[in-house]
Amino acid sequence: MRLGFIGTGTITQAVVTGMLRFGVPFERLSLTPRNAQTAAELATRDGRIHVCSSNQEVLQRSDIVCLAVVPQIASEVLSDLEFDGRHHVISFMAGVPLERLRGLVRTGGKIARAVPLPAVAEGKGSTAICPADEVARAIFAPLGEAVEVDSEDKFDALSAVTATMASFYAVLDTHASWLVQQGLDYADARAFLSGYCVGLAHDTTRTDQPFSAMVKHSMTPGGINEQVHAELSRRGAYACYSEALDGVLRRIRRRA
Known part of the structure; x- marks a missing residue:
């Protein structure tokens, strides 16, 4: 080669x-x-x-x-x-x-x-x-x-989801800022969240089950994961991602 x-x-x-x-x-x-x-x-x-x-x-x-x-x-x-x-x-x-x-x-x-x-x-x-x-x-x-x-339509869609990098880090920054408000040093908050995210990402590579199944598996009825997921769902937080990605995809296809 x-x-x-x-x-x-x-x-x-x-x-x-x-x-x-x-x-x-x-x-x-x-x-x-x-x-x-x-x-x-x-x-x-x-x-x-x-x-x-x-x-x-x-x-x-x-x-x-x-x-x-x-x-x-x-x-x-x-x-x-x-x-x-x-x-x-x-x-x-x-x-x-x-x-x-x-x-x-x-x-x-x-x-x-x-x-x-x-x-x-x-x-x-x-x-x-x-x-x-x-x-x-x-x-x-x-x-x-x-x-x-x-197809390039599918390729464009995969390209669009790479626009979520900044928002991914922004979510982590929000979590870190909240931990600082609870009295932690930022370095400790960052170290904890980095390791936490690596663990979650690694779990996705250990199985081919749908992400929706992993969502369900991570929640105990009445538990704290269920509480946060339910509140974010009620506020339409996840739907915001789909709407934002629709806008990115339109931009990609106009540029093409």
Whole structure:
């Protein structure tokens, strides 16, 4: 596998880190000179990693090309590059559908989209892939959970739920602030909540039962979990998530 990355930001850094950590096989890995400090640091980790002098050199040295630039500059970055039929393109660019992507790279080679998240560096990330793609699966399955879907509508929906990261941390911050009000130091509150969330997340990987079943299993009739869940349900807190995600999905599809 001769792999190249156009764009060397946070996601590229996470993917390359995960590949090295979990032994994803590759012959050579070529990086764009953009974000030179990150690229140079990655190159020190393995002799097979090389920082190229240009984006075109990345293409010349690679058979599999990952596009990791922000979509706002996709046309500017890709317009001067010459792809050919041997290039297997995997795009990380949010909101750039396959049809538009095909026009940007101007090649008849294989194209797929993927949404890797930073946790792939730790082997705990979820990566959506569209359409099913054996090369993308070979890269991302060892780095966590690789979920392949057969339509861009489904892919867009998976992309939309990644907009809940900030709200997830905001809920934890609300809990931490409440604990501080009860007299705890913030550091202790944060440490407790971090471990608590890791435990809950780990439980989801130990079973394939529906989340609704896990909700029910975690509640004792008349218990404190049932109390909080009932109050949040009564106030429509969970429905707010669906409404917010509907808005994100509309935005993604307008951009496409």
